[in-house]
Amino acid sequence: MASPSNDSPAVFLATVAANVVPLVGVFHLGWSAQTFAVVYAMELVVAVPFAGVKALFARRPPNYDELERPQEGNPLKPDEWGGVSAGPSDLNRRRGNVTVVDPLPPIYPRNVPFVLRAFGAAVALVGMFLFVLSRFIDVPATLADPIVAASAVTLIVSHVGVINREYFRKRRHETSTPRDVIGSAKNEAGVAVVVLWFAAAGGPTGALVAFVAVKLLAEWRGYRGGQSSDPDEAAGTLPPVAAPDAAPTAEIRPDRRAVRAAALWRGATSAIGGGPAYLLAWVGLTGGSAGAVAATVICFGLLPAGLGGLKAVEYALTHGTLAYQRRDDAVVAYDDLTGAVQWATPVDDLRDAELCEGELVDRACDTRTFSLTPSAGEYDRSVAHLREYVRAVEAFELPVETTAFGPFDRRVAGAAAAAGACGVAAVAGVAYYAPSVAAVAAGFGGPFGVVALRSAWRWALPAA
Structure with a gap:
């Protein structure tokens, strides 16, 4: 059900008809509403990370005036919490590009933070959709159905084809900004989540109606936007760098070991920040036919690894090169x-x-x-x-007062580290006897622990 470009009325009407057919089949032909509901949910989830992949190739920089600057000293500042990089960081402003594969356009490192935002949104969608749909659908069993599995493969192939045809061949990547590319997919999925919460009372049929309604609304907005969009609207600019054209008299590089360690640390804290989404996904999977061990590996292993890995890559690209x-x-x-x-x-x-x-x-x-x-x-x-x-x-000739770190309170740092270790050990111990309690503790305790440890670290630092 991934739609191609809606530039022409004929294509738009064909897309509308394709999305109405499942409703006709469910209400008049006895088709399975839960199968179509899961397929629509998959499409919304898959569209977001694919939008992130497209954003990598967006040639035009974002509009920096629309990006929110992170607030220093805020433990919930957006560039370090929840796997989301929202502010104009050094990487957001990175100049230049890299060609990975010759047939494809170059990739712009400055767009990597937007990919992270897309992946973080996809993880949140997985959690919320699984949590809501599991109330009336055995989602793991439905995903194992050959029809749904074939639909998943078709969705991926369709998205790849649409990206190649509409984004690369028509050279739309040259007039796109990364924020605009991921914005439509995130907005559509966000509206679907809100509508689904209210439509869930109608069971699988209500969920399907909600998904189709949101899909049609998105198709209409895409069609109208395609008719009236201005390619020069809302594009940021990168002013040229006035650097002396002379050989460097000194060159100093970041320490690779420190960059790797900092990247892993940023990735770990970012991954832990998505705890509530992992918990919702875990509840959704275990509410069906998935075992607790498999659900734990997926929700508290693979999802955090993907989110943290992207954050680590972002940090390494920001400082390591x-x-x-x-x-x-x-x-x-x-x-x-x-x-x-x-x-x-x-x-x-x-x-x-x-x-x-x-x-x-x-x-x-x-x-x-x-x-x-x-x-x-x-x-x-x-x-x-x-x-x-x-x-x-x-x-x-840096005007710094000192290069020596001031002393910090080791008692506060030690107590915070001990408390964190005890918390992790307690969750691991409880998981053996009560997996549900351990999942709740990990989902909500992890983000709270990161905030607490970060606050303790600031308290331990010398006063300015």
């Missing part, structure tokens, strides 16, 4: 992956440079991260995970 150079009188960040200068700041324009005291990995690996504040500019620059930090301060 840069080289910080001194060219003439400027500090320059050069990206080895894309072969492009990312930013350049004259040394005389550095108003402030601050050592980031709160970097756990830097303390463990004896590296340093500095936040640079230019006199003119929208946001601070980050020079991250340097092992040769003394040399960097001298070569880049």
Whole structure:
């Protein structure tokens, strides 16, 4: 039921007819409503990560004025919580692209945070759809039905075909922004979740009616949007970088071990943040014919691994491929992956440079991260995970007061770590005797534990 482009009235009417047929079959021909309900749910879920894949190739940068800046000091700030990168981070503003396969257009690293958002939305959808549908449908058994399994394969093949035909061959990736690409799929799925909650009282038939209604609404909006869209609307721009065209007199790279450790740490905390969605998915699977062990592996193993893995990749791309150079009188960040200068700041324009005291990995690996504040500019620059930090301060003439970390309260950090370890051990022990209680504790206790540990870490840091 994945639809092609709705540019023409004939295609739009054919798509409408294809979505009305299941309703006619259920009400007049005795077809299985629960089968179609699960298939529609699969389509909504599959469409979101496929939109994320499309976003990788979107050539136009996002509109940075519409992106919400993360709030420093907020334990729930969007760039570190729930697997979602919402603010204009260094990676969002990354210049350049990489060609992975010759027949395909290049991939833009700056779009990776939007892929993470799409995958995080898909995980949330899986949890909510399974939770609601499991009240009247044995979802695992329905998914094992040959018709549904064939429909899943057809959905994937159809999405691949539509992307190739409508996105690549018609070169729509050249006029697309990553935010717009994932926006329509996320909005459609979000509306479907809200409608499904109210329509669930009607059982499988009510769920099917809700899905079809949302699908038709989305098709209508897509058709109207395709008729009136302005390709130049709401596109952000990346101003050119004025970097000195001279050979670097000094070059310092981030420590690879520190970058990997920080990426894994960011990935782990991001994965834990999706606990409620994993719990909903676990309830949905165990409410049917799926065993508790299999449901636990899928919901508390595979889903967090995918979410955390993407977050780790995002962080590694943000910091791990840069080289910080001194060219003439400027500090320059050069990206080895894309072969492009990312930013350049004259040394005389550095108003402030601050050592980031709160970097756990830097303390463990004896590296340093500095936040640079230019006199003119929208946001601070980050020079991250340097092992040769003394040399960097001298070569880049950074106006930092000290490169030494201040002492932190080991008692608070130790108590928080001990409490976290005891919590994990308690959940593991309870899981043997009461899997349901352990699942609830992991789903809600994990995110709460991350917030608590993050707050404890800030308390342990030296006062500014």
